[in-house]
Amino acid sequence: MKIAIAGAGYVGLTTAACLCELGHAVSLVEIDQTRIDALQSGICPIYEPGLPELLDKHLDTSLKITADLSQALEGADILFACVGTPPMATGAPDLSGLRRLLGDLRALRPLSADGRPVVVLKSTVPPGTNRWASKRLGGVLPVVSNPEFLREGTAVYDFFHPDRVIIGSEDRAAGELVASLYRDVEAPLVLTGWEQAELAKYATNAFLALKLSFVNELAALCDGIGTDVQDVLTALGLDKRIGPHFLSPGPGYGGSCLPKDLKALMWKARRIGVTLDTMRSAEKANVRQRERLLQKVLNGVDDIWGKTIAVWGLSFKAGTDDVRSAASLELIPKLLALGARVQAHDPEALIAFARVCPPERWPGLVLCGDPWRALHGAHALLILTEWPAYKEAPIEQIRQHLSGNLIVDGRNLLNPERARATGLMYRGVGRK
Numbered sequence: 001m002k003i004a005i006a007g008a009g010y011v012g013l014t015t016a017a018c019l020c021e022l023g024h025a026v027s028l029v030e031i032d033q034t035r036i037d038a039l040q041s042g043i044c045p046i047y048e049p050g051l052p053e054l055l056d057k058h059l060d061t062s063l064k065i066t067a068d069l070s071q072a073l074e075g076a077d078i079l080f081a082c083v084g085t086p087p088m089a090t091g092a093p094d095l096s097g098l099r100r101l102l103g104d105l106r107a108l109r110p111l112s113a114d115g116r117p118v119v120v121l122k123s124t125v126p127p128g129t130n131r132w133a134s135k136r137l138g139g140v141l142p143v144v145s146n147p148e149f150l151r152e153g154t155a156v157y158d159f160f161h162p163d164r165v166i167i168g169s170e171d172r173a174a175g176e177l178v179a180s181l182y183r184d185v186e187a188p189l190v191l192t193g194w195e196q197a198e199l200a201k202y203a204t205n206a207f208l209a210l211k212l213s214f215v216n217e218l219a220a221l222c223d224g225i226g227t228d229v230q231d232v233l234t235a236l237g238l239d240k241r242i243g244p245h246f247l248s249p250g251p252g253y254g255g256s257c258l259p260k261d262l263k264a265l266m267w268k269a270r271r272i273g274v275t276l277d278t279m280r281s282a283e284k285a286n287v288r289q290r291e292r293l294l295q296k297v298l299n300g301v302d303d304i305w306g307k308t309i310a311v312w313g314l315s316f317k318a319g320t321d322d323v324r325s326a327a328s329l330e331l332i333p334k335l336l337a338l339g340a341r342v343q344a345h346d347p348e349a350l351i352a353f354a355r356v357c358p359p360e361r362w363p364g365l366v367l368c369g370d371p372w373r374a375l376h377g378a379h380a381l382l383i384l385t386e387w388p389a390y391k392e393a394p395i396e397q398i399r400q401h402l403s404g405n406l407i408v409d410g411r412n413l414l415n416p417e418r419a420r421a422t423g424l425m426y427r428g429v430g431r432k
């Protein structure tokens with residue numbers, strides 16, 4: 001099929017490269033000329049395992065990059081909208097990118113259009129948006145909801161191995177056309193209506209946020225009792241009704257999706273007078289989880305003023321250079337404000353972090369290209385991201401490099417007994 005995709009963010013880019021891999025011809029439309037230039041010169045603008053290889057394979061053959069929507073739409077059967085929907089101050093997602101795209105489409109395709117392309121909303125949008133989009137297109141072009149479930153860091157894998165494919169449509173033929181794109185992907189298909197599909201996406205991310213806040217609170221309870229959370233979680237995960245995934249305690253969920261989608265869902269509920277107590281609590285618990293981690297550092301270091309804290313991990317999770325809503329962005333400024341010096345390392349996210357927290361504007365902040373350099377003269381090590389290199393770091397070497405003896409392991413990567421055996425004071429998340 002011939003497909004146009006608007007938006008070369010991580011969803012648009014991944015979708016484009018993977019659809020090419022499935023044999024389709026894709027024109028990817030992007031408004032940011034710097035991004036277009038990078039892509040056209042073979043540079044993948046985001047860190048996403050497997051993506052550069054796919055782009056390299058398909059660029060200039062089945063994948064074209066352009067700034068021109070009308071050119072991309074020539075002969076296109078389907079147009080995917082993969083534009084960003086960032087949160088606004090109210091929690092409502094900003095749909096201006098989508099509004100602009102639909103306006104451009106309308107201008108290019110007057111009402112006499114032939115029902116092509118089918119417009120697919122992949123961006124995460126509140127219930128009612130597909131219906132609104134359909135109206136904006138005068139009901140002439142079919143609109144289909146096809147939410148994405150691509151985790152950053154494993155987006156390419158997730159595209160080919162989804163838990164399900166959701167298609168929301170009021171037009172059966174259009175829904176089936178979009179479903180046929182995934183013919184070679186083995187996954188249950190949920191063919192449903194617009195609002196159900198939109199809500200299924202939000203419900204998934206909201207439930208994941210709930211699950212993590214529950215797990216983090218359980219870990220806090222274990223800290224209080226003085227017992228270890230790991231076996232409790234193993235037992236919990238063996239219950240088929242709960243499942244073993246997404247049960248790792250941490251520094252509180254981050255990223256561009258869970259926090260944003262929870263806020264958007266609560267905003268939507270507020271507007272229609274529905275109270276979502278569990279979701280409000282999940283958000284509150286997430287804020288508290290970060291405070292708890294900071295408190296572990298403060299409790300373990302005598303007077304933080306003038307002390308050096310090493311931080312390992314700046315991205316919101318391993319496998320990505322994305323720092324949006326990362327624990328690092330909250331905790332490092334707090335440590336600096338309390339008079340600490342921070343030496344931080346990340347294997348991929350130093351540049352992204354420096355863009356938001358430039359060291360020249362944050363006296364006391366040093367970004368290190370080498371994890372061991374970050375430990376020099378440090379009184380404590382705070383681990384915030386579960387990068388494999390940190391998990392594999394020899395504990396004796398950590399002991400030798402640190403000046404102080406405190407490790408606050410915000411991802412439970414290290415072995416507490418082995419850490420303590422070297423004389424380190426180990427504080428995990430619900431670890432004994």
Ligand code: UGA
Nearest residue numbers: 148149150151152246247248250253254255256257316317
């Ligand atoms: C999330 C969803 O998992 C994807 O299905 C969805 O497509 C995507 O949002 C989206 O809406 O676009 P992502 O934001 O990449 O994906 O991150 P997750 O893997 O869900 O992790 C979210 C946060 O939870 C991270 O900070 C991670 O470190 C944390 N987490 C995750 C834990 O603390 N413990 C866990 O066991 C799992």
